Amino acid sequence: MEFDTTSPIWLQLVTEFSRRIVTSQWPAGSRIPSVRELAADLNVNPNTIQRALSELERLELCFSERTAGRFVTSNTDRIDTLRTELAQEAADTFITSAKGFGMQPERATQLIRDRWEQIAATASTPPQPQRESK
Known part of the structure; x- marks a missing residue:
């Protein structure tokens, strides 16, 4: 993924992750890759990934389950x-x-x-x- 220098990376990640959800690359109810996996795949600091995923939770696009990870909302x-x-x-x-x-x-x-x-x-x-x- 190429990042634009005119906006924060975490915000660009929110956009990218949202795109993955609406295109069913990450289907409703599916497990989202871990922070570490995403950080390694995208070559981004884990804290930046965490911030983007926290924003997705705030937007009610995903939720966390203790010890199981994060999941895409099932709310179609x-x-x-x-x-x-x-x-x-x-x-x-x-x-x-x-x-x-x-x-x-x-x-x-x-x-x-x-x-x-x-x-x-x-x-x-x-x-x-x-x-x-x-």
Whole structure:
């Protein structure tokens, strides 16, 4: 993971861990890797990981069980709310950029529809087998 120098690492980790939850990389009810595992994998100080995970607990996205570790919330409504919040943030960024380019709402909406279809088509197309070169 690449970190941005303009915001605190722990906050970037909250964003990354939230993304893992809403994309089901960390499914509802699943055990979250330990602080030590995450610190080693991400090459980050364990205290920074701890701070990010504490924030996830405050946001009710995970909970701790004594001696068993941390787990993603099983509250799928909370996860859906987070998914919507993250999508709204992405939409806000897009809208701000499109307005800055002088784009009208109808054109921006059409652009989103077109790109959605293109990306969906690409994602559903199975990869073609590679031919061996001689």
